[in-house]
Amino acid sequence: MSAAQTQLQAARDADAADYAPVDLTFAQNKFQQAQAAMTSRKYADAADLATEAQADAELATAKARLGDVRARIQTKTDENARLREAMEQAHPELSSRSQMPATLPAAAPTGDMPAPSASVLSAPMPGGDGGFQTVPQPATSTSAGNAQEGQP
Template sequence: MTMAQIQLQAARDADAADYAPVDLGFAQNKFQQAQAAMASRKYADAADLADEAQADAELALTKARLGAARARIHAKVDENRRLRERMEQAHPELSRARVSMPTTLPPAAPVGDMPAPASSVLAAPPPGDGGFQTVPQGGAAPADRHQGEQP
């Protein structure tokens, strides 16, 4: 219960109410249920609910940190754009020589949604004799080998 309470407080301190309100709400609800189970002397249920509350609070904390980092990045991008515009106004000759740079960030992909590489990107197996032996098409082992014997 104490660990869940600490994790909940850490999520609140990281502004999870702004960046991950649903996850923070789940964590708070589970913690309240755990407290009710403790009061009813259902200790196993209370422990399970406290674990769930801690996990939900940890998720809310992580999402809050990610949201805050993204907000800082977007603020820096906006600041850079404003500075670039001021520089171009003050020194128009620099704007012609400037390399084109994006003024906004592309939308961020959800965390954990990285696709696997296409099969054409994967390396081909090493050629020649030094490597693994392949099993013939029928799946049968060569006739000169006995069952259980290593190649």
Template structure:
């Protein structure tokens, strides 16, 4: 026996396309969720940046930003477990960005701490040098007070330039005596080397 189905009376033919469109949209939505791959790369990058931020000292220098990154990474892991891969990818990217920010802030704060330590060290060295110089000056002054006071010496005035330019006449000035040990050296009681 053959049965032939006929359309129901009173129903319009326009309802069929709406149902088929709805079924098609539902099938595409389900297939779209199934084809989105898990964001393993984004999760790995976020995890690497989190570890780099911890290694840079973000727990000490940027704890708020590190906390944001860890919280977003935890949410991304929960989204992965729920197979909400689009949400997981977004949260992993946000966690990576927050971890990079925490790492940069930690490195900046560590550099500032090093600069401050070097500045303090330089200030201490400067103070030690100044103290040493002050002590040396006091020591020198105390030694100078124990020494007898010396009268300032006066230099002899230089002769006028005209007297320097004139040749010394013969017989005036120094005389050279022959080096003969046999002959007695004439004694002169005139000072200044005049014969």
């Protein structure tokens, strides 16, 4: 019960009421049910409900932290856009020479790879079989069959 109560407080401290109100409500309701089960001396039910309350509170805490980080990222992105716009207005000659991307590219650009030269493609493979490897055929002699069965 104390672990669930501690996790509930951590969720409240992380502003789960703003960022994850549904999960926080679930956790609080489960905790209240766990307390009622303890009062009714249903200790197994109380333990299960307290565990569920703790899990819901952990989820609410994680969602609250994620929401907070996303809000901070959005604030920084907005501030960068405002600064970029102010810079372009103050120095229009800079914006025409080099364009700064508003966001980072998702992946490095990939260009077409040049094909290898024809001499590389047509060179024969070592071994003289035209580049093909052959698979060894199983032995068909009777001595090989007798050796496999353990007979001389």
